[in-house]
Amino acid sequence: MKLPLLGTLSLACAAALSAPARAFDDCECAGTPGYVLDMPETVGIGKSFLTCLQAPPDSYAFILIGADGGPLQTKYGPLCVGFPFLTVWFTVVPATGELCLDHLVECDPSVIGFTGHFQFVALDPHSGDVGLSNSQCLTAIDTGACISEGDFWSFSQGALGGKCNGNNPACLRDQYFDAVFPNDLVLGDQDGDDADGLYALVLTSSLAVQNFLPSGSTSAALTGDEVDPLTTSSGNLGGQLAAARINVAFDDFGAYDGLKNQLAHKLGDMVFADCVHPALQGKTCRDVLALADTAISGEIAEPFDVDGDLVGDITFGDLNTAVELININFDNGSQNLGCLNYP
Numbered sequence: 001m002k003l004p005l006l007g008t009l010s011l012a013c014a015a016a017l018s019a020p021a022r023a024f025d026d027c028e029c030a031g032t033p034g035y036v037l038d039m040p041e042t043v044g045i046g047k048s049f050l051t052c053l054q055a056p057p058d059s060y061a062f063i064l065i066g067a068d069g070g071p072l073q074t075k076y077g078p079l080c081v082g083f084p085f086l087t088v089w090f091t092v093v094p095a096t097g098e099l100c101l102d103h104l105v106e107c108d109p110s111v112i113g114f115t116g117h118f119q120f121v122a123l124d125p126h127s128g129d130v131g132l133s134n135s136q137c138l139t140a141i142d143t144g145a146c147i148s149e150g151d152f153w154s155f156s157q158g159a160l161g162g163k164c165n166g167n168n169p170a171c172l173r174d175q176y177f178d179a180v181f182p183n184d185l186v187l188g189d190q191d192g193d194d195a196d197g198l199y200a201l202v203l204t205s206s207l208a209v210q211n212f213l214p215s216g217s218t219s220a221a222l223t224g225d226e227v228d229p230l231t232t233s234s235g236n237l238g239g240q241l242a243a244a245r246i247n248v249a250f251d252d253f254g255a256y257d258g259l260k261n262q263l264a265h266k267l268g269d270m271v272f273a274d275c276v277h278p279a280l281q282g283k284t285c286r287d288v289l290a291l292a293d294t295a296i297s298g299e300i301a302e303p304f305d306v307d308g309d310l311v312g313d314i315t316f317g318d319l320n321t322a323v324e325l326i327n328i329n330f331d332n333g334s335q336n337l338g339c340l341n342y343p
Contacts, residue, residue, distance in 0.1 A: 027117070027137030029071060029080030035131035037120055044143030046107045052100040055093045055122040055131065063089045066117045069135070080135035081119045093122065107146035109342075115139040142342055143273075150261040152270070152330035152340075153251070157243035159332070161213025169332075170210065173246065176255040177206035180246075185209070187241050188234070188297035193225040198297045201238055202227045209246070215239025219316040221298045234296045237320045241292050244326040248285060259333055265342060267326070275329075275339035276322045279306040279313040284343065288322045295319055 031037070036054035043049040055061055065088070066081035073079075093099050105111075119135040155169040164171040177185075181203075189198035199222035203209050208228040219237035226232050234241075248268040250256055257263055268286045280288060283306075294300050295316065303312025304319070329337045 027069070027135060029069070029078055029119070029135040031080075031119070031134040032077050032131035035120070035122055035133040037118060037133040037136050039118060039136050039138055041137065042139050042141045043105055044141050044145050045105050045109065045112060046145035047143060048102050048104045049138070050100050050102050051118070052098065053091075053093060053120060053122075053133070054098050055120070055133070056124040056127070056129065057093065057095045057097045058126065059093045059122040059124045061091050061093050061099075061120050061122040063091065063118065063120045065089075067115075069117050074132070076121070076130050077132045079119070079121075079132060081117045086116070105140060109142070109146070111140045112142045113140065147336050147342070148261060149336065150259070150333045152265075152267055152336075153256045153259045153333040154247040154267060154327050154330045155243065156327050156331060157214045157239045160243045160246055161210055161239075163210065172250070172255060173209060174206045176250055176253065177209065177246075180249050180253045180255065185242065185245060187238065187245065188222055188293055189225075189299070190293065193227055198299050199223065200225050200297065201229070201232055201234060201242070203242060204228055209242065213239055213242060215242070219320045220296075222296050237292065237316060237323060238296060240320060240323040240327060241289065241296065244285070244289055244292075244323050247327055248289065267330070269343050270340040271343050272322065272325075272339060273341035275325055275337065277314045277318040280318065280322050285326045285340070288319070288326070292319050292323050 034054065034056070038052040040049050051063070053061055064081045065086045066083070067086055068082040070080045070082050071078035091099065091101065116138050117135060118138060120133045121130065123130050159169040160173055162168060162170040164174050185203040186192050187201040189196070189200040191198070192200050193202055201222060203212060204227065211228070211230055215231060215236060215238050217235040219235045220233055223233045232238050251267040268284065270285050272281050272283050272288070274281070291304065291306070295304055302315055304314050305311060306313040325337070325339045329339045
């Protein structure tokens, strides 16, 4: 059974701004025995959630939604949803005494972080008894479900390493490389080709990228400075890193704007929410690229410390997985693997 339980969370959020502040904020306020409200603590925008009620069979239930808690003591027990109510919804509990209602939360980023307080009051038409359920709180979060195909674009190292043909990704590479990287694409040691003991991989032109990508073999640190190489000791990580740095920089520059459905968010600012080592979850794409640069330069040793506790957390393989996902999570604008989320 469908129930527009919040109308839209946008309305709830707007009403919350004008709701009076209250000291009480207990999301587990007890209710009348036999009157039970069950729902999740969080829901992602763009996702559905269930609200389940237990009450006397055939009773009339009024679901109350507020921006904050009560309580207000009543003859039927504590009313735990604060005034003013954001909305009230009516339903009838079936003869089984149990009812579950589902609701799809709209894709409205403005409601992320908003918490709604829920409670129901039910009237038993047979006995005249009135009961108040326990209260529950539901907070809107962002799970990435609202990222649609075409919102972000990126290309694999194979696509960026091809020859220009028609309007393929290699043509974008040829068109924008010099403007985006006027001082060359430098991977690893950002000082470039020098004699400081840290190593850089320098690609000076779009043709150099074409010749270098795709790059395979075992991921490792560079063993020397390399300028426009065909292969390096950095292996697959070097290739994935070159492609990812191109994808992020091209998106920042606006080279992908003509492809994307939205322009408010950049690939580099997206955060790893899944699919990678736990130590990398919560890191932005830019964070991971900077770590990968430091790793292949030889400045830090494997396993790499991510959280600053001087204990190694991840390997070259973990880094390679994360950097590759920057390239393929939104590959060609036609997919979303769910590994990256809004910051």
